[in-house]
Amino acid sequence: MMGSSHAATGVAAGAAVLAGLSWAGAPIGFADVAFGGMVCAGAALLPDLDHPTSTATLSQGPVSAAASRGVRALSSVVWRATRTPQDRGGRDADGTHRHLSHTVPAAVACGAAVAAAGLWWPALALVVWVVFSLAVRGLVACWKDRRMRWAEASGAALLLTIGVFGFGVGPLVVAGMVALGMVVHVLGDALTVAGVPLAWPLRVRGARWRMVGAPLRFRTGRESPVEEVIRWGALGTTPAWLLVGLL
Template sequence: MMGGHHAATGAAVWLAVTTRFHVDLGAVASGTPWGLPAFDVGWGLLPVSPLGAATGALVTAGAALLPDADHRNATIAHSLPPVSKALCLCMEGLAGGHRHGTHSILGLAAFTVLAWAAGLWQLTLPGLGTVDAGAGLLSILLISFAAKALKLVPDRLKVTPWVVGVLLGGFIAVFAPEEQGWFPQAVFLGVAAHIVGDALTVGGVNPFWPFVVKSPRFFRRLPLLSSVWTRGGYFAVPVLGKAGSIREWLLLVPVSLYTLWALGMTAFQVLARR
């Protein structure tokens, strides 16, 4: 999947998991001669405050780009130059190349543990109280990744991602969600969304890296299943075709609309509590 699509999907997953909005179409369209349904949007499996839903969506959007840190020319490599470029060059070597270590169960676990460890670092500052310093610092990177991928900052202004990342990262450090464990949860969901998204393209992923689980010979002879489990140990359900395909764009239209709608509803709740 493309970088912006990964970011949008990550934010959508976070909002779907942490929020639940009741939609009553009958109340919206009262007076119509036909009955319209009422339903819930979102699962609310990890309920957080409205502010936590909004800030977590930004973090998850950035975390959904983390697996591509194994590619020196990925979107995030150009997000916070020169730091992001150096990070991607280092990660590319550690992960064994693109769609290897960072696109696996091991990579998912490593990113989550790193986020958990960062979330433990807190500082007590005069006038501000307890500040989530670790989550705030990592959020600078993650939010800058998301801002770059979603084209929220102009490419010609190299310093803009730093400004956006520092401002929003500082906001998260001071006004972090009260719910314990929200930061590693956001990183986990973002990275997992990325891996699943790439598994829906023809390239697929090797979830068991560094091990290679080869498909049986008879399996590779089957016309359709041969692309689902390859000899190189890659697994894919290529319903989206190649990265950036029309099918991928068609999927991201409703995903993006849901993300914008859920963020709008969340912002309304935040303002209503003021």
């Protein structure tokens, strides 16, 4: 799926989960639902750091490009270490794109790393700022068919980051939304023709990196009407979740 669709499904899922928790009596306020939803939107772009030209890879210039190379190298190492003779390694046959970063254990590990970053506020602020810069890029791309300038996305992300600390959104909400956003990305890609290694590290019919997906899958991209419906459907539900968070 496109980055904009991942961001749209991320913000809807994050806001829905937090609104549900708030409604069930958890100590979650409107600011948690609003900012948490935005964290989820940005985190829903993170798995595509394993692609050389994704929004996440291009977002911070040479820094995110280096992060992408690191993610691809790590993914390839883990793929080689755990593959079976049935695993092909994806498009480049080296276990990079749609491999390690597109797994549920990777989402859980990133969530745990963010929770650890929460012990030192400057580290948490950096993580939140990076994730918000992705959220802003992804959500703006739902309307405008152009890449945002670095200063625009970074400035908006900075204001949102100040909001997180100003309204006291807790590190566990941020960590949970990072993990959820990555899982939402994986589930979104599971709706596409290529599929994702959803069961890793478990074997499915002899393969540990078997690309699985929903029974009904669709082609991705700008011309895909199904992706358009998913994107606008997700965005359309988000105000309702914010409203629940407000009550």
